[in-house]
Amino acid sequence: MKLRFKDARTWRYTMNAVGKIIDEAAFRITSEGLRMKAIDPSRIVMVDFNLSKDSLDEFIYEKDEIIGVNMEDLVKILRRALKNDELELETIEGNRLAVVFIGRGRRTFIIPSLETIAEEVPELKIPFKVQIKMPPSIFRDVVKELEPISDAIEFIAKKDEEKLLARATSDLAEAEIELSIENGALIDFKAEEEEARAIYTVDYLSDISTASQAADELDFYFATAVPCKIDYTLPMGGRLTFYVAPRVE
């Protein structure tokens, strides 16, 4: 297998976020492209990273493959990605993976592919009632601002007022951020539920929001007391999706 991706920094930022959630990743190569699904050790978050072959500049497929990677190693290498670098990934003999930056020169890093028992990660079925589109940077800012207040964020979507409230409460302080299309924070707002409410752990949201730098768009889905889906659209059409289970009191 060999693939080339236009912007190496997209990988740098997305894998940085993924690496905070999971230790090892199994990338599956099929004729459709590359996909990686995993669940974090505490089973609260699911990650789904999907680069279809259309989002790739070059894709040479020979057979179905699974590449197991230690995320710490991968993130360390990807940190070398510079502006205007292209990224090439190639499986090479001896069960190894070559990570190549093509920009100023051609820089090759080779890491071993781990023997991973590729667990079949199941599909989720969640009855979302709210779908909100916003710039990824807004999402990151919301998490950053509420993080010092509490260890959880409550999201409330009000259908009639077409707005999303993000709240954090602790013994010491309370904070609320109001987001709407009107005040310029949201791009699109759809709700089927009058008032949807759910609480998510700020630690995970914070890790996930670091991928914002890589993404063009973000879709946020949720409903009362169900997991939320944070869906990043990457340049060239790839997707990075996180599902976070809610906290119920």
Place this chain on the structure above:
Amino acid sequence: MSTFRIDPRLCAVCRGRGWCGLSYCPLLAKRIASYKLKRVTGSRELFGSSPPSVFVGRYGYPVVNIGPSAPPVTGDTSIYDLPEKWIDLKLEDILGYRWSLITGSRRIDVDAPRRGDSFLDKIYEVVLSIKPVDVELILEKPPRPVISFSEYEPPQGPRAPLEKVRVVANPRIPKPIDRVYNDFDLKASDAIILLYREGIPVSMIQKILSIGAVGYYRYRRLVPTRWSITAVDSTISEYLIDKIKNYQEINNIMVFLRRFYDNLFIVVFYPGKWSYEWMEAWWPGSTWNPSPSEVVVEADHEEYGGRTTYPEIGGCYYASRLAVAEYLYRIKRQATVIALREIYPGFNLPIGVWFVRENLRALLKSKPILVTSDFREVLELIDRETKLGVKKWVEKSYLLRKILYYKSILEYIGASEK
């Protein structure tokens, strides 16, 4: 300063029966030590067998106090400085041992191990030995045999500046210790693991690390006793946790409980990937709570990925984590672990983190008092057995809250909606 005084008239009628409410008798403990110390009164010379024992101070770092300790007794004195064996003893006896250790110390630079120092060489002779070593300490002035008894300071025997030390008997240095001492290309952390795997007691490894006898040669240095204890607990438990993460998760919830001298320990193993939490509740009048009325609760935790910062709760976090990791390593399973401790007013001794490590080790050698799949039973047990009550413990505990309130993403897989 002490704020806690016992009415002497009470002692006169109680005679060690614990009426003052403390978990040991201060009079008896003092008596045991001063009896042993009688022989050295007024003398600048001390002849005794070092268990072996050494103390490295932390004040003035990087120039610190270091010196061997010995009681004025010869023979097998190993029990004087071997916390692994203390858990079966009475508190009075432990205090007696600690108070009768005389330390002769000298100030030297922490870099001394790689520069070479004849004084330090003698300390190596003593400390690297597995058996007590006879030493002769010539002190600059006689140690004062009076033991200061304070509720706030760690129990410590007399100390005096050291003029000269003479190692009289031949030390017996075990092979693995000799090997790591002479291997100048072995990292200190690898040396610690090697010694641990060879069955050298943790308290011994801590002494070896503190005198700078392990590690890459150019990085060898003295490590204050207090720091080296935590460094060893942390390094070994990290090594074990790394192994544990490859094991299967436990199937059922297990709860262990132990009461010991006004201390209560409860450890909950919950099916899941490795994560750990340590909590302590100090009652007013116990060692680390000077407040007259309020119970102080502290907690710290790590998730699967471990910690990057030092836990606020201190070294006992790592001491307890070591005991728990040893247990999981032994049963070849991983789990989410919540360990808690309640300390009641009678326990006012700053006794050292070994107390936590050895109590948890003893606790985890016992049988679980509850094996269940129903977490509610665990909450009921915590509520029944603790004085703080389950509500407050849950409020303080990150992992208990996580188990109680956080849903798993696996509850939402498509197939389960049949």
